[in-house]
Amino acid sequence: MDKWEENLGNTREQLLHEISSVGFDEFNRRVELNKWSIAQVCHHLVISEKLFTKAIMVGLEQKNPPEAEHMPVHFVSDRSNKIQAPKISEPSSEPFQVLQITQLLNDSRNKFMDILGQIDDKSVLKVIAAKHPIFGCLPLDQWVELLYLHEQRHIEQIIDLKSLC
Template identity: 30%
Template sequence: MKINDQAREELWTQVGDLTDEDINRKPSDNEWSIKQVLEHLYLMESGVIKTIQAQLTSGEQKDVADKPIELTVNRSTKVQAPEFATPTEESATLEELKAKLNATHSTLREFAESTSDAQLEEKSYPHPVFGEMNLKQWIPFIGYHELRHIDQIKEVKQKLGL
């Protein structure tokens, strides 16, 4: 959870002084607003937690080598957001999004602390870029994924003059 906690701290630093109007503005029609990035992070974290939990109970055992998930932060490789994690066009407040992100982060922490590494290492789930990943790696992947989108938030802020 170390990378997850570091990423979340950095996320709050990047968005802490923004207004609801700021986060809902898009730099262009084909780019996400900061609100959409935050919503994507909440949807992704929530979806990955549900997937890990489901695989843990019903997935088959597989021995899968660790993947270089730290490469997730490299934004030169474009990845289409999965349907379950695609944000809406609807407006939201920063407080609403913070509450959702805090809730999913707490759920992830509780899950990580109550599940052994051995349990997580014996089952896996495919990632669209890295292929089959053991469930243990999915937890820090969420943190690296968040770091990737923090860079996106910085770009959006710059484009919006924030």
């Protein structure tokens, strides 16, 4: 198992653990009007993962992919660095059931892993890049790394939200 597979698996396991015992009201409660609920954080993660999957697919399909340097994406892990979610990844304001979000998370992860599983030579992920809304031209292997770093960031947010309920 690759390191990124292990990190993706461990992070998702932690996310599912954090939301598994949350009731419907707590899951959908917004502690402040301008803050997301736990459900919205999770829905944002589903949307983001779908967008990451699409970005990797587009990157792999490019005839002349742009070259890109590796970026310091680890700053995403530090929640003191405020990052505005791109409009395209903003969650729905509709309420969600935990089971419904769990299924959406499972579906998006399965699609993401299917795409990665179709790549015979994973080293191409280091040399092919796709445009990221925050980092610009980002090598595909960093899209994979960013996925679990982004999820870890939001797990911390969920833990904070649970402590406020």
